[in-house]
Amino acid sequence: MDVVVPFDATEPKTRLSAVLDDRERREFAESMCRDVLDSVRAAGGEPTVLATDSVEMDAPVAVDDRPLSAAVNDRLADADGPLAVVMADLALATPEALGRVFDADGDVVLVAGRGGGTNVIVSRIPDFRVDYHGVSIADHRKRALDVGVTPTEVDSYALATDVDEPEDLVEVLLHGEGRVTEWLRERGFEPAATDGRVRASRD
């Protein structure tokens, strides 16, 4: 399965600026992307990084500085066969979870992200297009129906957990196994209990 992994190489992970400085955010984002590429390959996918600017990755990199949806839609339009889109910030993505998605039946397969996002898509039809703006999971369900397809949804916490905000870091610490989890630990992050859910804190 050909897999596109969109990566913001320009201003990665700005919503983490309260806890990581510019250089750290870049390292963190690249580290997550490398973990995702490993999991994609282990699940049988052939990844291409679709980056907003040049970046060094252990996979082919295609640079497209347009907004995310336009860049991904060009890839979908050009695809000869099934194409998957896997977000680069899925720090908990395992080969098993991605394998469940790649193996799922259906012309359009969707995996919801927390807060209304769409973290993984597989399209096996020529005319499905994405729109990542707003409540994208609802839009993608509707777009699939609009082209005559009932979307298959895969229920995965590992893939629903994109890492955008400081509160997400604890998920990486508790459940991650890749280099990005190690990266966080090395920088002093650890789980800390609060009144409600556990958050990540730094020394």
Place this chain on the structure above:
Amino acid sequence: MDVVVPFDATEPKTRLSAVLDDRERREFAESMCRDVLDSVRAAGGEPTVLATDSVEMDAPVAVDDRPLSAAVNDRLADADGPLAVVMADLALATPEALGRVFDADGDVVLVAGRGGGTNVIVSRIPDFRVDYHGVSIADHRKRALDVGVTPTEVDSYALATDVDEPEDLVEVLLHGEGRVTEWLRERGFEPAATDGRVRASRD
């Protein structure tokens, strides 16, 4: 499978007090619990509500006003066979997701909740005990290993999503299909895009 569904009948869902008043929180919590009971039964489970006070539910109710872990551990100690513990606030719990857990191999099966919690447990051994305080998923992994069992973990967003805080309501609106989703819609909640993730807002 016997299934215990712990329910706080005393002060349910206090962390939702910014968006729901006392009476609404009680209705909301009871409505979620009823949805969970439906899904448990549809997945082949036989639920008992383990409540801190008397409450009317369409299932047997056992009242135990001790802290959650003590009450659940008494049930585990008394169990004749496999016992599952399913939290009452899993508004997205589907029969399919619970079925994956009930059918999973292993003497101890765990499903992580967001923020370090443990939302579903199956124990098929007599000596596993719970501790829901703090980072319970990490504690439960360790406790399983301490009694010689490698825990099986089931990867489910539907079951990872317990509804505790205002930011969780949007997940119910976007993915839920039960009476609690209808309850929220009737009270004017709808998904609203923000700068980051989509949240629920009320007219």
